[in-house]
Amino acid sequence: xxxxxxxxxxxxxxxxxxxxxxxxxxxxxxxxxxxxxxxxxxxxxxxxxxxxxxxxxxxxxxxxxxxxxxxxxxxxxxxxxxxxxxxxxxxxxxxxxxxxxxxxxxxxxxxxxxxxxxxxxxxxxxxxxxxxxxxxxxxxxxxxxxxxxxxxxxxxxxxxxxxxxxxxxxxxxxxxxxxxxxxxxxxxxxxxxxxxxxxxxxxxxxxxxxxxxxxxxxxxxxxxxxxxxxxxxxxxxxxxxxxxxxxxxxxxxxxxxxxxxxxxxxxxxxxxxxxxxxxxxxxxxxxxxxxxxxxxxxxxxxxxxxxxxxxxxxxxxxxxxxxxxxxxxxxxxxxxxxxxxxxxxxxxxxxxxxxxxxxxxxxxxxxxxxxxxxxxxxxxxxxxxxxxxxxxxxxxxxxxxxxxxxxxxxxxxxxxxxxxxxxxxxxxxxxxxxxxxxxxxxxxxxxx
Amino acid sequence: xxxxxxxxxxxxxxxxxxxxxxxxxxxxxxxxxxxxxxxxxxxxxxxxxxxxxxxxxxxxxxxxxxxxxxxxxxxxxxxxxxxxxxxxxxxxxxxxxxxxxxxxxxxxxxxxxxxxxx
Numbered sequence: 407x408x409x410x411x412x413x414x415x416x417x418x419x420x421x422x423x424x425x426x427x428x429x430x431x432x433x434x435x436x437x438x439x440x441x442x443x444x445x446x447x448x449x450x451x452x453x454x455x456x457x458x459x460x461x462x463x464x465x466x467x468x469x470x471x472x473x474x475x476x477x478x479x480x481x482x483x484x485x486x487x488x489x490x491x492x493x494x495x496x497x498x499x500x501x502x503x504x505x506x507x508x509x510x511x512x513x514x515x516x517x518x519x520x521x522x523x524x525x526x527x528x529x530x531x532x533x534x535x536x537x538x539x540x541x542x543x544x545x546x547x548x549x550x551x552x553x554x555x556x557x558x559x560x561x562x563x564x565x566x567x568x569x570x571x572x573x574x575x576x577x578x579x580x581x582x583x584x585x586x587x588x589x590x591x592x593x594x595x596x597x598x599x600x601x602x603x604x605x606x607x608x609x610x611x612x613x614x615x616x617x618x619x620x621x622x623x624x625x626x627x628x629x630x631x632x633x634x635x636x637x638x639x640x641x642x643x644x645x646x647x648x649x650x651x652x653x654x655x656x657x658x659x660x661x662x663x664x665x666x667x668x669x670x671x672x673x674x675x676x677x678x679x680x681x682x683x684x685x686x687x688x689x690x691x692x693x694x695x696x697x698x699x700x701x702x703x704x705x706x707x708x709x710x711x712x713x714x715x716x717x718x719x720x721x722x723x724x725x726x727x728x729x730x731x732x733x734x735x736x737x738x739x740x741x742x743x744x745x746x747x748x749x750x751x752x753x754x755x756x757x758x759x760x761x762x763x764x765x766x767x768x769x770x771x772x773x774x775x776x777x778x779x780x781x782x783x784x785x786x787x788x789x790x791x792x793x794x795x796x797x798x799x800x801x802x803x804x805x806x807x808x809x810x811x812x813x814x815x816x817x818x819x820x821x822x823x824x825x826x827x828x829x830x831x832x833x834x835x836x837x838x839x840x841x842x843x844x845x846x847x848x849x850x851x852x853x854x
Numbered sequence: 855x856x857x858x859x860x861x862x863x864x865x866x867x868x869x870x871x872x873x874x875x876x877x878x879x880x881x882x883x884x885x886x887x888x889x890x891x892x893x894x895x896x897x898x899x900x901x902x903x904x905x906x907x908x909x910x911x912x913x914x915x916x917x918x919x920x921x922x923x924x925x926x927x928x929x930x931x932x933x934x935x936x937x938x939x940x941x942x943x944x945x946x947x948x949x950x951x952x953x954x955x956x957x958x959x960x961x962x963x964x965x966x967x968x969x970x971x972x
Contacts, residue, residue, distance in 0.1 A: 652955060653867050
């Protein structure tokens with residue numbers, strides 16, 4: 407016998423321990439495709455909502471460089487506003503998502519009117535004479551402040567702003583680095599902050615610190631990946647441009663050294679002209695590849711496109727001593743793609759297949775449905791096939807076996823497939839040719 | 855006359871190098887890929903090998919590894935349009951690494967140095 411449960415925990419009953427409710431709230435929000443700001447808001451909401459810990463207000467500071475900056479403040483600004491909010495939030499049937507939604511609006515309102523004042527709450531962390539609240543982050547300790555108005559360690563700007571006698575400072579740490587700080591208080595109810603509140607709040611702070619750390623790390627990884635791709639691209643472009651430029655420069659030098667020989671002049675100028683054409687082709691292809699961007703995916707009828715490709719003059723020209731066998735299933739479903747990019751992708755693959763197939767060789771193009779809601783297009787050549795190493799290199803950017811190839815064709819096909827939610831697979835063995843299989847999402851014609 | 859094997863898939867560049875190095879008094883044999891280069895190395899004697907890195911089929915690094923397996927004595931110059939391969943550990947196995955330039959001076963000087971003609 408088996409029992410299945412929903413991945414996300416459902417609502418808890420009133421007896422459920424607060425720690426569990428809190429963890430569940432935060433875990434659920436990390437499960438959602440929320441933005442960083444929304445997830446941080448969820449943590450502040452968990453600290454301030456009745457089902458969470460129930461502080462009246464929470465202020466988030468984030469560390470930027472060596473400074474701690476007030477970033478978000480959640481909570482009512484007067485007892486009347488508090489009453490209105492709590493009445494609204496206690497209405498029956500209100501879910502957690504609605505609370506977050508409500509808080510998002512509340513924060514937006516607060517931030518709009520208080521932004522200039524919040525901006526002043528900005529502390530240099532390396533300062534030896536740090537005042538509270540930043541002192542908690544600086545010392546990496548949770549600090550509970552009572553009788554704040556008579557405490558010399560409290561920053562007066564902060565106190566003027568929050569106007570509260572007691573507050574709790576929670577440093578947000580991860581891997582011993584300061585990620586930020588949260589300050590909570592009970593400015594409206596004036597209920598004293600007790601030991602259990604501190605324990606629960608520290609749990610939230612721990613999660614928030616690690617969440618910010620992970621998010622920062624993710625941003626760095628994405629940035630590094632971009633830079634790596636850029637570096638690879640720059641190396642490739644300089645390589646591609648350098649070869650023709652060296653040839654142009656070298657043959658020009660020969661002309662300058664020996665201008666009198668008309669045959670040599672004519673030959674060198676011919677080579678220079680060819681290399682310039684090559685440069686133009688590189689620039690065209692690069693810009694074409696880089697600008698690939700599918701605006702809208704639409705249902706596409708593959709029949710006329712595939713039939714049209716086989717009849718294209720550039721393809722026909724290559725098929726004089728080779729055969730292309732095209733077979734499409736009866737009444738094929740429509741694929742979800744961009745028709746222009748689809749055609750280019752197929753032309754690219756067919757062009758490759760024709761290039762590698764020997765004279766008298768046959769190329770098979772098949773379109774069939776092997777799974778519901780998917781359509782497979784298969785292109786098989788009669789070329790030499792690839793060993794494992796060759797297959798590995800196949801989709802590496804800028805790998806080419808063609809004399810004037812750029813090594814962008816297959817990458818282009820792969821990008822098109824990714825952009826339309828499809829998949830590309832390669833089967834190949836030395837001596838047995840290569841098969842490219844393209845899997846497209848599809849929909850039945852009757853649906854149109 | 856010293857004999858050089860040039861492995862360069864760019865046809866116009868290989869012609870340029872062949873002509874310019876011939877002017878320096880070398881006999882230059884040109885092949886366009888690594889497999890043909892290995893065949894030549896097995897069947898003929900060369901005083902020096904100049905190879906590109908990025909080529910169709912096996913690349914220059916794989917070629918160097920194969921040559922090192924049988925003929926460690928032949929000096930090898932990598933002549934490539936890529937600057938970034940310089941730190942690749944297999945390029946250390948080559949005797950010199952040159953980034954292609956329309957001036958062939960560096961290449962000519964390196965050949966002279968490796969053939970101890972200075």
